[in-house]
């Protein structure tokens with residue numbers, strides 16, 4: 001019988017995935033900005049850029065987990081410079097940290113003006129994806145193998161962002177509970 005080579009069994013019989021390197025799932029995407037993607041000034045719509053960011057991040061998460069993934073969150077995002085019709089948008093995504101069933105993916109986007117030969121950073125974002133089986137059950141994701149100082153720094157930063165997110169969620173939960181009591 002053929003088995004999934006990415007899954008092994010632990011001593012307790014529980015399946016766990018093999019660790020994977022950051023480079024194994026790094027993903028890149030290039031998009032040409034067409035008139036349909038822009039506002040009345042001919043600038044790329046923010047929502048369209050967010051769509052590209054979501055897609056390239058999903059590719060990295062999918063490659064790392066080797067399972068279906070869903071977007072759980074997209075963190076604060078800045079649009080640093082406008083992107084014009086006819087520009088090329090280059091997006092790169094990599095897994096910053098794998099938790100239990102979720103992963104943080106970092107995305108950086110640049111705009112290339114092929115005629116002027118310029119490349120400019122336009123946006124960065126952090127997204128969290130959760131791995132799932134076809135029945136919607138969460139799946140454990142492979143641990144991340146860190147191979148450089150840069151990867152270790154991103155890993156630590158991702159842990160801090162997760163702590164902040166959990167702190168914010170807890171504060172929101174407490175506030176909502178207090179509001180419900182007052183009603």
Ligand SMILES: CC(C)(COP(=O)(O)OP(=O)(O)OC[C@H]1O[C@@H](n2cnc3c(N)ncnc32)[C@H](O)[C@@H]1OP(=O)(O)O)[C@@H](O)C(=O)NCCC(=O)NCCS
Pocket residue numbers: 070071072073099100101102103128130138165
């Ligand atoms: C994302 C989703 C699976 C989380 O469901 P949940 O019941 O909160 O799941 P759990 O509490 O079991 O958490 C699962 C993991 O997701 C993480 N998570 C949950 N909500 C999160 C959020 N808002 N941001 C970041 N991570 C989140 C948890 O920390 C946990 O991580 P871990 O297993 O690595 O420790 C669920 O909210 C969902 O299905 N959302 C819709 C996803 C979707 O359709 N996305 C497309 C955009 S519309």
